[in-house]
Amino acid sequence: xxxxxxxxxxxxxxxxxxxxxxxxxxxxxxxxxxxxxxxxxxxxxxxxxxxxxxxxxxxxxxxxxxxxxxxxxxxxxxxxxxxxxxxxxxxxxxxxxxxxxxxxxxxxxxxxxxx
Amino acid sequence: xxxxxxxxxxxxxxxxxxxxxxxxxxxxxxxxxxxxxxxxxxxxxxxxxxxxxxxxxxxxxxxxxxxxxxxxxxxxxxxxxxxxxxxxxxxxxxxxxxxxxxxxxxxxxxxxxxx
Numbered sequence: 001x002x003x004x005x006x007x008x009x010x011x012x013x014x015x016x017x018x019x020x021x022x023x024x025x026x027x028x029x030x031x032x033x034x035x036x037x038x039x040x041x042x043x044x045x046x047x048x049x050x051x052x053x054x055x056x057x058x059x060x061x062x063x064x065x066x067x068x069x070x071x072x073x074x075x076x077x078x079x080x081x082x083x084x085x086x087x088x089x090x091x092x093x094x095x096x097x098x099x100x101x102x103x104x105x106x107x108x109x110x111x112x113x114x115x
Numbered sequence: 116x117x118x119x120x121x122x123x124x125x126x127x128x129x130x131x132x133x134x135x136x137x138x139x140x141x142x143x144x145x146x147x148x149x150x151x152x153x154x155x156x157x158x159x160x161x162x163x164x165x166x167x168x169x170x171x172x173x174x175x176x177x178x179x180x181x182x183x184x185x186x187x188x189x190x191x192x193x194x195x196x197x198x199x200x201x202x203x204x205x206x207x208x209x210x211x212x213x214x215x216x217x218x219x220x221x222x223x224x225x226x227x228x229x230x
Contacts, residue, residue, distance in 0.1 A: 004158070033216065040124070042205065042220030043159075050216075058216070090158055102147060102209050102218065106158030 002027045004107035006091050011112050013078075013085070021076045021110045023091035030096045032074035033104065036060060037088040046089075049074055050096075078112060086114045117142040119208045121221035129229050134178075134193040136224045138206035141187060148189045149207040150180055153223075159205065165189065176200070201228045 004025045013019045025032065031050050035043040045058030049068040063082025068074055078085045088111050092104040122137040140146060147166045151159040163174025170182040180191045189206060206221040 006158075031216075040222060042119075042222045044220075045216065045218075048216045056216070088156075092158075103149070103161055103164060104151075104159070104218070106160070108158045109156065111156070 004091055004093055004105060006089075006107035006110050009108065009110060011110060013112060013114050015114060016080045018077055018079050019112065021078070021089055021091075021112070023074045023076065023107060024072055025074075025091075025093045025105075025107075026072065027093055027095075027105060028071070029093035029105070030071070031094045032068070033092040033094075034058075034064070034066065034074070034076045035090045035092065037090060037109075043090065046076065085112055087112060117144075117146065117208050117210065117217075117219050119206050119219055119221040121204075121206050121224050123224050124222065125225045125227065127227040127229060128196045130198055131195050134191070134196045134200065134226065136191040136204050136206075136226065138189045138191065138221060139187050140189060140206070140208045142208055142210060144210035147209045148180075148182060149209070149218075150174065150178070150189075150191050151205045151207060153203045153205065155202075162191070162204075196226075196228045198228050198230075201226055 007022045033048040034046040044060050046064050047066040049055035065077045090109045091107040118141045120139045149164045150162040153159045163172045165172050165182045173179045178193045203223045203225050205223050209218045
């Protein structure tokens with residue numbers, strides 16, 4: 001089955017540690033996205049990538065980093081510079097950035113808790 | 116500029132009764148509009164989308180929504196609620212010619228279904 005796989009599902013981190021969240025897709029989609037979700041808020045865009053080896057900052061990129069070395073993979077690193085990292089993180093993809101209707105396909109999310 | 120307002124943060128209905136989740140939008144451009152559903156600790160799944168074709172849009176699981184330009188609304192309805200409909204619902208807006216990176220999410224409406 002095609003889809004997006006995020007891992008780990010739950011992650012605990014001590015303050016000052018960097019952590020990396022994995023996102024892999026086998027949908028052959030060009031574009032991939034990372035969103036952050038906090039209770040009572042909509043999704044906020046952290047980073048997105050429209051093509052391999054290229055990515056752009058979203059609305060809340062500070063304290064995060066990404067890479068896009070392969071079409072299938074778009075890992076997100078939450079660095080120690082992120083002041084409030086406890087959140088639910090969602091990875092998504094779309095067929096192309098402009099093609100189709102812009103529908104996003106989501107993974108099941110990773111819940112990060114800072115102890 | 117664009118924005119989306121979900122008028123109710125929480126809606127409670129009895130099983131078998133109609134569902135109405137309200138969404139108003141603001142967009143400088145002709146918008147595309149989406150409703151997504153999220154079950155607890157899961158990713159988002161597309162329910163339906165409006166992309167400037169028919170104003171009454173039918174989606175999965177018996178949901179539908181009507182685009183009303185004069186009222187800048189895109190309310191989600193279902194004739195008869197089922198227990199499995201209990202989830203969080205997000206209204207999303209995007210400029211028709213924009214990329215998926217330009218999606219704006221509402222803050223969500225939590226639907227509770229009681230016996």
